[in-house]
Amino acid sequence: MLTPFAELSGVLDQLGLTPVDWLLIEGGVIAAYLVFAIAGFGTALVAGPLLIHFMPLSRIIPLLVMLDFLAAFSHLLPSRQSIVRAELLRLVPCMAIGCTLGVVFLLNLKSDLLLLLMGLFLIGYSIYSLAIKVRPTQLSAGWSIPMGTVGGLFGALFGSGGFLYAIYLNSRLTDKSQARATQNALISCSTIVRLSLFAVTGVYAQLPLLVMAVCLLPAMLVGSWIGRRLMKRLSRETFVRLVTWLVLISGITLVGRYVTG
Structure with missing residues (x-):
């Protein structure tokens, strides 16, 4: 009969990761949650390109969602009084629809196509962020439908739709603390929806994925701690x-990796 330690060792062996691999992965997760603590989104934007060298995107996103769930609520609790519930109620139903579509695509598209799509997504997001200097000063409430839906789709498929929520909320709310608190609440809701969808589809029945999330939890906490202190400086x-x-x-x-095979 195997001891719990032997069982755990066997699960870790299934991951096929060397000590150097673990060091790189832990470092990537620390960097990702450092960014999350400051920007309020972006864990997959930072960690995804590194983690994709060790596992498919269809495992990376569910893995980060578990960590995002804990990180988002730790940011939400101190600012919950500033949440604008009217905006939250507009966005959540659309976000849930987008998340559902994203999970379907994530679990059914081929891994090489997902690699290409993620690379294109990262390039498109970066060019937009760097090129657009003037943000919309005021969007109508109707924009909650496309922003919420596409944000949910990107969140489930690529692990990062938060920048669309930020664009919408910053154009609707003049109080930056309200915009940030509402964004945190929306990302918290998004993680709950995605966790539920991944659980229903059986993704979390994979024990190695759950063990890896536990192993990366300290890195998430360290990154969040560093990010909160950097935010002040x-x-x-x-x-x-x-x-x-x-x-x-x-x-x-990533796009170059797809093209060269």
């Missing part, structure tokens, strides 16, 4: 712009 805009350049390079790398 560094301009959010400057930091996000730097990260966007890195995301652009990652996107180009």
